[in-house]
Amino acid sequence: MFEERAIEELIDTISNLYASPKLALYYLDYFKQKAKNNVLVQEAPEPVKHVEQACKELEIRSVTRFYQVESDYYEWELQRRAFRLLAPSRKHLCKSVIFENTHSTHDSIDDPNNSKYYCVIVQYIASINTQKLMNFVRALSDKKISKKHYNFRLASPEKSLELTGFGNGGVSPIGMRNQIPIILSKNILSLQPPIFYLGAGHIDWKLALPADNFVEKTHCYIADLS
Template sequence: MMTLAVTPSTHFSQMFNKCSQRFNWKVQKMDALAELERIQTRLLHRILDLELSCLSQDISRSLSSSSEPAVADADASITTEGGLSAILRANSVRNFLFKRVPSDYYEWTLEARRDVLGAASIYHLCKSIVLVNTQAPPSVTDCSDRNYSKYYVVVVQYTARFNAETVKNFLYTLNNGKISKKKFNMRLAPEETSAKVTGYEHNGVTCIGMKTDIPVILDEAIVKLEPDFFWLGGGEIDLKLGIKTSEFIDYVKPFIINCSGS
């Protein structure tokens, strides 16, 4: 029986081939891993782009909703206080303050309300009431005509007695007598109507950020208050807004008339 001798050169060649094959296999494996890493990197970048895109859209929606007149329709993540604060700042109002009050606030005396808010006096405590012209013709259904609107919001002191007749006379004169006095009959709007046009429920009505751009009438007595910082509803029953009178006037641009008595 013959035995084939393996020469050193043949053995070396076989070892070299095996090493070469292993090296090539490792290189291929490394190339595959590198390609996998590139794919993963691209996927991560794509996910990041999508997340940034979604975040940008959310921010845009939040900003646009805060500029809408209806706070009630704003993004759910924005609080009433935050939304109204943004509206005020966007309109150059700087001197304002929000305060939460207890749920039984409206059962308190005016003196107790003054104290919890830190108001200067009970005369600085005011409210916003919605009036509807019940005798307006069928063609007048909204607030597009500031001088002859279906609705008006009147801001008066809690200590004062509101006089609707003075508002009627003012609006009649404002229209230079061209509209019959019979077409003016200002009455307190029902709660459901008030909520529908303002976006705020009873005791939470404010003339900032209303659902409808309702003309505002400010009682002259409030303008004469010292210091010139008064309190009114803040958009929620337990939220109150204190604001500098002059800045309120500059932003809201209300009609200022004497529409109350003590």
């Protein structure tokens, strides 16, 4: 018990150091320098190469880093994953999940203000409040659509794969097969340093980039979801 508490205190100390303005700025500069020199290996899976190409098209490749992780990565506890990626804290690890409005009167994603599906990005340490998600999406249409036409649930793995082209554990909001509207949890914008980590198209690959570059280039929505 004492050892576990000591380790947790050390982790908190490290996270607080990273969050200090001076070190956060240094980390961001260091990260961007590494990103410029980050080359994807030739053996990278095709979905990862597809994500990289999408980053180039969005003009964010120079600030994006790709990481290949071990095959048992998702068996690790969250802090070990953060250490593996050299992430400043557990808070910086995020996931992209596809939500489906099962009460939608249509199957289209063409109108981002009234799509049947949304790609939602949230921190692993946080949960998604589906009521807040519904309220946010409904407000996009000025609440002209009745509440009875909203019921957000996680899309099935099969549907997520069909829509994004990415399998479980590797969903990336960049390079999706279909242009699903993206909603970013607003808490991610408060991270210090302002870097977040995501799936990169394959379960064994991750990517990271500054949150402001992501928001600027993807034109994603930002919402309070927790």
